[in-house]
Amino acid sequence: MAAKLIDGKAFSQSLRGKIATAVACLKHEHNVTPGLAVVLVGEDPASQIYVKNKARQTVEAGMLSFEHKLPATTSEAELLSLIEELNADAAVHGILVQLPLPAHIAEKAVIESIAPCKDVDGFHPENVGQVASGEGGVVPCTPLGSLMLIKDALGDLSGKTAVVIGRSNIVGKPMAQLLLANNCTVTIAHSRTRDIASVARAADIIVAAVGRPEMIKGDWIKPGACVIDVGINRVDKLDGTGHRVVGDVAFSEASEVAGNITPVPGGVGPMTIACLLANTYLAACRSVGATAVDIF
Numbered sequence: 001m002a003a004k005l006i007d008g009k010a011f012s013q014s015l016r017g018k019i020a021t022a023v024a025c026l027k028h029e030h031n032v033t034p035g036l037a038v039v040l041v042g043e044d045p046a047s048q049i050y051v052k053n054k055a056r057q058t059v060e061a062g063m064l065s066f067e068h069k070l071p072a073t074t075s076e077a078e079l080l081s082l083i084e085e086l087n088a089d090a091a092v093h094g095i096l097v098q099l100p101l102p103a104h105i106a107e108k109a110v111i112e113s114i115a116p117c118k119d120v121d122g123f124h125p126e127n128v129g130q131v132a133s134g135e136g137g138v139v140p141c142t143p144l145g146s147l148m149l150i151k152d153a154l155g156d157l158s159g160k161t162a163v164v165i166g167r168s169n170i171v172g173k174p175m176a177q178l179l180l181a182n183n184c185t186v187t188i189a190h191s192r193t194r195d196i197a198s199v200a201r202a203a204d205i206i207v208a209a210v211g212r213p214e215m216i217k218g219d220w221i222k223p224g225a226c227v228i229d230v231g232i233n234r235v236d237k238l239d240g241t242g243h244r245v246v247g248d249v250a251f252s253e254a255s256e257v258a259g260n261i262t263p264v265p266g267g268v269g270p271m272t273i274a275c276l277l278a279n280t281y282l283a284a285c286r287s288v289g290a291t292a293v294d295i296f
Contacts, residue, residue, distance in 0.1 A: 003227070003260055003261040006226075008149060008262055011152065012145070015278065016061055019281055021293070032287070032290070033062070034281050034284035035094070036280045037066040037096070038068070039097045041072065041098070043072065054273055057273055061277050061281075063280060063281075064091060066092060072102050079105060083114055087114070087115040087118060094118055095119065096120055097111075116138075120138060121276070122139050122141065123140065128169070141273075141275040141279065142170065142171050142209075146268055150207075151182070154226055157184050158183040159185070160184045160205055162186045162206075164207045167188050168209065175209065179205070187203075196220075200221065201221065204222065204226065205226045205228070206220075206228065208227070208249050210248050211231060213248070214248070216229075216250065218253025218257050219257075221254050227249055227261040228267070229248055229251070229262050232245060232265070245264060247262075251264065278295055
């Protein structure tokens, strides 16, 4: 039986509606408009499209959008100076520096320069530590969005077995921590995992975040499992006429076995931006000591 499709586009639209309502309430009660600053260095086409979408959805949610588009020749010192200005700007509640950065700029230095309270990506070491220890902190957007989709599909996750394929600091590791916090038994699989297919096959929940096109095959999946595909990969079309976007999961195979599955595109991707807006709203609330509306 074919899997039930997890519609991240529809879910994110609903979430963004809740955020817009919460933002209007914050404006009315505290005279504060959440502001998100996005910094793009260079002219990567995919990043430009992503930044444009972020700006549009920020404005649609009733927030202020501040775009800073810098040439690829921008020095690390110049970028850090801009971030220092944004840290001090009371109108800016969230700062996002679009990754990847040009090779001459150290991502670690940039991430650590963002004030933790404005780090709406959740990448600053202070937020990473708080999330890992269960003491709050800003939760990275893609893992947060993925968790919301999983919980919407399955409800209570207690006792479920989860396998996260990929161990990046941006998705894999925080995803595992969030699942652990929801009482799952969690395994992180990666390129050195022996017999990775067997490991995946034992999971009630699979989160694929490895960055390899259609790596996870249908016979890797336990019948009825929930499959969350974080991957976004451009591959050649079979007829050689251009490119198509695929995930880390072989969707046509997996959808015949899984119980629930996200498509690519239209699954996790839209949730990432929605959760970015949510993190910005929460940061604005914290900046004035306001009680946040429950948007999750």
